[in-house]
Amino acid sequence: MTTGAxxxxxxxxxxxxxxxxxxxxxxxxWLVLEIWLLTVVAGASSxxxxxxxxxxxxxxxAVVIKRAGRRAFRNLTETLQQQQSGATTPPAPSGNSEGNxxxxxxxxxxMIPGLVSDAVGLLLLxxxxxxxxxRYAQRTFERTLRxxxxxxxxxxxxxxxxxxxxxxxxxxxxxxxxxxxxxxxPRPPLxx
Numbered sequence: 001m002t003t004g005a006x007x008x009x010x011x012x013x014x015x016x017x018x019x020x021x022x023x024x025x026x027x028x029x030w031l032v033l034e035i036w037l038l039t040v041v042a043g044a045s046s047x048x049x050x051x052x053x054x055x056x057x058x059x060x061x062a063v064v065i066k067r068a069g070r071r072a073f074r075n076l077t078e079t080l081q082q083q084q085s086g087a088t089t090p091p092a093p094s095g096n097s098e099g100n101x102x103x104x105x106x107x108x109x110x111m112i113p114g115l116v117s118d119a120v121g122l123l124l125l126x127x128x129x130x131x132x133x134x135r136y137a138q139r140t141f142e143r144t145l146r147x148x149x150x151x152x153x154x155x156x157x158x159x160x161x162x163x164x165x166x167x168x169x170x171x172x173x174x175x176x177x178x179x180x181x182x183x184x185x186p187r188p189p190l191x192x
Contacts, residue, residue, distance in 0.1 A: 061110030
């Protein structure tokens with residue numbers, strides 16, 4: 001069924017986002033850099049030294065993730081206990097609760113084999129760097145939310161589902177027939 005609008009012979013392709021363009025390229029460049037650095041270090045010292053560096057990074061990353069996870073779990077249980085005891089005032093955030101996410105990310109980067117990822121992971125374990133990166137991430141997230149405008153997340157997903165890849169919008173209505181419903185008369189036509 002058509003609405004009388006002319007159908008284009010070659011539909012316009014939607015623009016590809018910068019993230020979808022540059023993310024695969026940046027991942028490939030990062031992998032090449034990691035492999036190159038590992039071969040340079042192995043050539044300067046030995047392959048066993050590189051193996052020990054990678055093993056030490058993995059073990060340190062596992063310890064960091066475990067510690068951050070325990071801290072997060074302890075903070076969660078303290079918060080739940082305070083809520084169950086009926087405390088009306090919110091507890092003052094302790095210095096230990098800040099940066100758990102960045103600490104876990106740093107531990108994960110330490111566990112990934114490579115020297116660049118280890119350096120970035122170690123940087124994320126430094127408290128001043130954690131605070132600076134946390135503030136930057138919070139400002140970026142708040143700016144993105146402000147630019148998104150009003151509406152719910154469900155509205156955004158509904159709008160995404162309605163747009164076809166060729167740019168056309170398909171308007172429609174979902175009618176569910178529940179079992180046990182009596183058949184009704186003819187349905188009204190869909191209007192857009």
